[in-house]
Amino acid sequence: MDAQTPLFPSAYDMKAPAGAEGWESIYPYYVLFRPEKRAEEDGKFWFCNSQHWPTPFRPFDTIMVDFATKGLGQYNTRHLLVPPANGVDYRILNGYVYFSPIGVAPEDIEARIPQFLERAGHYYMNWDALLANWKTKVMAAIEELDAIQFEPLPEVVDVDWVKEGRGLDNTYDLFNRYDDAIRLCYKIWQYHFEFLNLGYAAYLDFFGFLKGEFPQIPDQAIAKMVQGVDSELFRPDDELKKLAKLAVEKGLSPVFESDHVDVILADLATKPGGKEWLAAWEEAKDPWFNFTSGNGFYSTDKYWIDHLDIPMTYLKDYIKRIEAGDEIMRPTDKLLAERDRITAEYREMMDDEAQAVFDQKLGLSRTVFPYVEDHNFYIEHWALGVFWRKMRQLSKLLMDQGLWDSEDGMFFLSRNEVRDVLWDYSAAWAIGTSLQGATHWPEEIRRRRGIVDALASQSPQPALNNPPEVITEPFTIMLWGITSDSIKRWVGEGSTDGALHGMAGSPGVVEGVARVLRSPDQLGELQKGEILVTPVTAPSWAPVFGKIGAAVTDIGGMMSHAAIVCREYGLPAVTGTGNASSRIKTGMRVRVDGNAGTVTILE
Incomplete structure (x- = not known):
């Protein structure tokens, strides 16, 4: 491909939509395409990761792309030494995030293989024990995060603190609680990737083996061999189905005709069988309603447990479908039968030596693959839901002090600016003066809100610069679907039908x-x-x-x-x-x- 005629535009030639001028000022310097680095940045292929971040960021929300990309990179590059892949570089352009996978130089791949086998092999050989430990660690982090409470500073320090010689005031805890929340979010993102890349790596190894044995095997046939997983990510939906069935069995369907959750729940308490249903509802809520309607990466995400109208809407639809005679359960038995059929057909075409390798690789893939989905419930949904709840609590507290005029105001600040605001609040309280931010932040937040809204008015450019002749980085292909062919499709090449x-x-x-x-x-x-x-x-x-x-x-x-x-x-x-x-x-x-x-x- 001619380097002088790039397939996609340069980031440096992209204009901001009207009303978003100066958008760069609301994001950290390290996520921007900096003019002095143009030669380097234009030499990379970047694709818009709209799969995980489909809308522009509020400034505070960049915490998620920071922690996620850093976690992905460290496990590939520093923990596991995945032979062909380092991390994924990232930039923000007009509010959207762009990724550029960093491959390993071909001459360096071989030296990483024994290190990867030692490190990844330890996890594969001890998967169940290490995964149980992972759940313990994640649950401890969620519990610690959930215990954090943000409270306004009191009129005076408690007299008992003075008499016992504590020597500290309430601002000490305020700073620590904010720092702890950020620290725990960072820790949770580190845990996120502890097993994830291993799950992909095992599947990709199995995938590569089968492609070597059967070059024409469809990708779907390989995927079917690991389907039928009993993922915890399906539990929230399964709980709603159970509740819908129970409502129909108890003759409670008419109660769900109201548009208001509170009315439905109150009415159920007066109906025969209603208390039994309400007990099942309460049991399902914890933990399975710690589930977001988005993906957990935005402060605007709505979680079921905070917005009960969301699961109630789904539940009401299930009730109607049951009464109409629909089958609402996943066809798991059919999927498993299809899985076993395809697996047996391909296995029979191998010799004994290949069958032994196939059995080992398939067994490992089926063991580790459920984590690829399961981790989402514990991290993106449950843990990050608690984090956002705590941040909303803090944002409202600071709104009540006059620092901004909307409950979501804090999310238009960066996480480091929030700490400056906490200092402003703490110093003004300690000195007995007015807040500096009360005359600064309301107007600045309005400016930033306008920028984010303007950025959202324009769809992102799907990619930047020239792609490589062939994309080989496995995660880019499997997770995001970025291949040499898909890139051609984006610009309309190759389609004649x-x-x-x-x-x-x-x-x-x-x-x-x-x-x-x-x-x-x-x-x-x-x-x-x-x-x-x-x-x-x-x-x-x-x-x-x-x-x-x-x-x-x-x-x-x-x-x-x-x-x-x-x-x-x-x-x-x-x-x-x-x-x-x-x-x-x-x-x-x-x-x-x-x-x-x-x-x-x-x-």
Whole structure:
């Protein structure tokens, strides 16, 4: 490819949308494309990671991309020494995050192999014990985070503190609690990646082995060999299904016709069988309603346990579907039968030596693969939900002191600016003067809010600069669906049939009416049998997968949540189309071919 004519524009030539001028001032210097580094930055290929961050960041929310990319990098590069892959560099451009995978020089790969085998091998050989320890560590961090409380500074220090000679005031705890919350969030992100890269690595090793044995084997056939997982990420949805069945069994369905959660719950307490149902509801809430309608990476995410109308809406829909005679459970038995059939067919075509290697690699993949989804519930959903709840508590406390005029004001500050605000608050309290920030932050937050809103008005450029001739970094391919072919699709190359081409994420062919969604707040618009078309799905969208006909996403590979969930629900999926959500409009009739990875607009 001619280096003088890049396939995608340079970050340095991209203009901000109207109203977002000066956007760079609201983000840390280290996430920006800096002019003095243009030669270096233009030499890299960057893709927009809209799978994890589909909307522009508020300044505080960059904490998640900071901690996530650092955690991913350290486990590849410093902990495990994954032979072909270091970390993923990242920048923010017009509010969206761009990733650039950092490969290992070919001449350095061989030296990393024995180190990787020693380190990863220890985890693989002791998986169950180490994973049990991981859960203990994560639960301890959640418990410690949940215990943090932010309280306004008192009028005077408690007299008992004075008499006992404590020698400290309340600001000491205020600073420590904020620092502890950030520290625990950082710790939680470190735990996030302790097992994740190992899960991908084992699957990719199995994937590579089968491609070597059978060069023409479809990617889906390999994925099917590990399907039918009993993931804890499905538990919140499964709990709603159990509650819906119980409501129907107890004859309580009419109670759920109200639009208000409080009215429904109060009415249930007066009905025969209602108290039994309410007990089951309360039991399900902890921990399974620690579940976000987004992905946990934004301060704006809504968690079920804080917004009970979200799970109640899904539950009411399940009740209606049960009464209409629909099957609402995942077809797990069918998936397992298909898994075992495909596994046996390919195994029989191998000689004894290859079968032994196959059995070992498949066994390891099935052991470790559930973590690829399970960790999401404990980290992104439960732990980060507690973190955001504590940060909202602090933001409201500081609003009440007059530092800003909206409960979400703090999220337009960086995490380091928040500490400056805490100093301002503490110093003014200690000295007995007014807050400096009360005349600074309200207007500055309004300015920043306007910038973020303006940034959101423009869709991101899918990629920057020239891609490499061949993309070989395995995580980029499997998780994000970024391949040499997918990049060509983004610019319209290679399509002669008029269809949209993507990854064959989950098998099957379905025709139906498209429903284009860009936010979890729109999920209620989905009608039974429609084709969900969206830039990206989140794990918490699972309750709607039982009613849709198929799913189509702009970004995502074979191991993306959309592909995994669709396979577990037996639905066709085409992922990584690049721009399906822009080219398809709600109401269009489309054909989704999850076998070929194509989406055809029929009318």
